[in-house]
Amino acid sequence: RIAYVNGQYVPHADAAVHVEDRGYQFADGVYEVCEVWQGKIVDVPRHLERLGRSLSELRIDWPMARKAVEFVLHQVVRRNRVRNGLVYIQVTRGVSKRDHFFPPEHVAPSIVVTARSSNPKAAAAQAAEGIAVVSYPENRWPRVDIKTVALLPNVLAKQNAKEHGGKEAWYVDADGYVTEGGSTNAWIVTKDGVLVTRPAESGILRGITRTVVLDLIQKEGLTFEERPFSLEEAFDAKEAFVTAATSVVMPVIRLDGKLIGNGHPGSVATRLREVFHTATD
Numbered sequence: 001r002i003a004y005v006n007g008q009y010v011p012h013a014d015a016a017v018h019v020e021d022r023g024y025q026f027a028d029g030v031y032e033v034c035e036v037w038q039g040k041i042v043d044v045p046r047h048l049e050r051l052g053r054s055l056s057e058l059r060i061d062w063p064m065a066r067k068a069v070e071f072v073l074h075q076v077v078r079r080n081r082v083r084n085g086l087v088y089i090q091v092t093r094g095v096s097k098r099d100h101f102f103p104p105e106h107v108a109p110s111i112v113v114t115a116r117s118s119n120p121k122a123a124a125a126q127a128a129e130g131i132a133v134v135s136y137p138e139n140r141w142p143r144v145d146i147k148t149v150a151l152l153p154n155v156l157a158k159q160n161a162k163e164h165g166g167k168e169a170w171y172v173d174a175d176g177y178v179t180e181g182g183s184t185n186a187w188i189v190t191k192d193g194v195l196v197t198r199p200a201e202s203g204i205l206r207g208i209t210r211t212v213v214l215d216l217i218q219k220e221g222l223t224f225e226e227r228p229f230s231l232e233e234a235f236d237a238k239e240a241f242v243t244a245a246t247s248v249v250m251p252v253i254r255l256d257g258k259l260i261g262n263g264h265p266g267s268v269a270t271r272l273r274e275v276f277h278t279a280t281d
């Protein structure tokens with residue numbers, strides 16, 4: 001396997017950043033994960049757009065021109081012969097002696113790109129079965145709209161889910177409303193067949209997969225509402241699912257040990273998963 005690190009393609013086993021990288025010391029960096037599907041990187045323009053937004057919110061410069069980043073993404077996918085899988089990009093504020101203040105002007109951001117293959121059959125089997133999710137009190141900082149590598153709360157929430165038989169955590173805010181998953185956006189389908197997901201303006205990351213699914217919903221003429229939904233409403237839903245580049249549309253069949261609907265992947269989620277790649281760039 002090959003990784004890209006600050007201008008060089010290196011064997012994955014030797015790929016490393018400096019111990020004084022600010023990503024390592026302060027989680028002072030941002031990232032993107034793109035799906036690779038049938039040899040193509042899905043929704044590159046949208047991912048680079050969001051990367052640019054994350055960088056600018058943290059006042060980190062682009063490590064190189066956006067076009068060059070795009071080229072490297074494709075190179076890393078090609079050099080690793082990934083047909084189906086993921087490509088990961090991380091940009092940090094760079095290497096400088098540990099000091100909370102931003103480093104001197106001349107310090108360049110660090111960039112790392114890696115890619116790996118996944119097994120489409122295993123993913124399909126998982127989607128046919130559905131996943132269990134476990135709720136968790138929202139305890140993240142308010143800037144979850146920025147895709148930073150500071151993911152410790154997400155790690156702890158997801159690990160808790162795993163230890164309770166789940167594959168994902170659903171954060172629940174102080175008012176009892178679901179915000180999003182540990183690494184996914186959260187959706188329900190009500191008993192009346194209305195799709196519900198939380199508005200991207202409040203307390204969630206604006207997922208690219210979420211945006212594509214919203215496009216699809218309109219194309220398919222399904223009814224939807226962008227509004228917060230409570231954990232109670234989710235227990236009572238006909239269906240639930242999560243969306244992310246890593247799992248596309250993944251049905252949720254259990255929430256805190258209670259079955260959602262009939263305990264099987266719902267028809268809406270299954271349909272959206274089937275047609276998902278017709279709506280991507």
Ligand code: PDD
Binds near residue numbers: 180181182204208210
């Ligand atoms: N996670 N919400 C959170 C907190 C996320 O970390 C992610 C993505 C999403 C979905 O975004 P998108 O549809 O653009 O992938 C929502 C990535 C995949 C991860 O951390 O692995």
